[in-house]
Amino acid sequence: MRRLRVLHRTIYVYSDVVSSSYGRAFLTPREFPGQHLLSHDIRVDPVPSDRSVGTDVYGNTTLYFHVTAEHRRLEVTGESVVELESPTAPDEQPTWEQARPSGENGPLAVEFALDLTPPEIIPEVAAYAAESFPPGRPLLEAVKELTARIHTDFAYESGSTTVTTRVADVFADRHGVCQDFARLAIACLRSLGLAARYVSGYLATDPPPGKERMVGADATHAWAAVWLPGDGEGLLGDGDGHWIGFDPTNNQFADDRYVTVAWGRDYADVPPLRGIIYTDAKESTITVSVDVAPLEE
CATH class of the missing domain: 3.10.620.30 (C8orf32 fold)
Structure with missing residues (x-):
């Protein structure tokens, strides 16, 4: 059994004001035999005026959000704690x-x-x-x-x-x-x-x-x-x-x-993050950092 903390941060910086930003995020670890999601949170800054969580056709959890406050910087952070078990191979293996x-x-x-x-x-x-x-x-x-x-x-x-x-x-x-x-x-x-x-x-x-x-x-x-x-x-x-x-x-x-x-x-x-923005900005930068650290049980 292994327990891990995942911190996934994405920062967008724009050269001009963004008036509206729509986003869709696949940042929530799945739950299935061998992987248990113990805690999870997604933080968006600026705070969205609207957000909702749904499930796609494959059972993945997806977050939709809409930021209406004017901004030049958008930060999306997913933080999770998961517990993992070593998988076992099937008893019988077919030919291909x-x-x-x-x-x-x-x-x-x-x-x-x-x-x-x-x-x-x-x-x-x-x-x-x-x-x-x-x-x-x-x-x-x-x-x-x-x-x-x-x-x-x-x-x-x-x-x-x-x-x-x-x-x-x-x-x-x-x-x-x-x-x-x-x-x-x-x-x-x-x-x-x-x-x-x-x-x-x-x-x-x-x-x-x-x-x-x-x-x-x-x-x-x-x-x-x-x-x-x-x-x-x-x-x-x-x-x-x-x-x-x-x-x-x-x-x-x-x-x-x-x-x-x-x-x-x-x-x-299943891209981690995808969206549409309304802005006159000519340039933008994106910085992504991910940290996966072991936790004591």
Whole structure:
């Protein structure tokens, strides 16, 4: 059992007055077997004139807010305490062919096997995926190899891509960040007819030996999850089979250091913060800091 405190702060500064700001935030960690949300709060400054909390089609908690006070600076801070358990692998593991969505609960996962619009599955990605998925291979064994290959073949370069970068460009350039590697892995699995989710959240990182943790050194993280048929809950379970998280950026399956905030078919479904402002400002800056710190039980 691991208990973590997450502090996620986003600050926007504008060169002119903003008269109205609408925002939507995915900052509330999910609740499911293996992850328990003990406390949570989202603070917005200036204080919104209107705010509401809802649930999207995937069960993610989302906050809507509207700031009507004139401002040149907007700060959104999410603070959470979560309790995590180490996931356990399913007792039986199907071959990857058997893991394609089908059967009694397959329809709940089938949309996660479909390509995006515009398409992300290109012939090169499909061929790359096929190398790890020979006929009859156990699913998680194949996923483990694919995870390791992406980790080895693609360089992590902060700032080398944006949220609009296509999987085809990442594959051609051989570099990117965590969200790119998660999306590449998802496209690989979907090219084989497998169901895969994009997962947004946080990762508790350990400091180098002899060094103290640096506040704000952590960042939002992204990884993927693959679907296994069955009636279990799994790491990201919600009653529709097993979902097993895996992280190509760090070459491992997700464990009790991973705090899940939201999941969807792609990054566009679950950005941490998105909004619309009304202003004559020509310039703006954004500063994001995330701190994931262990707490004593």
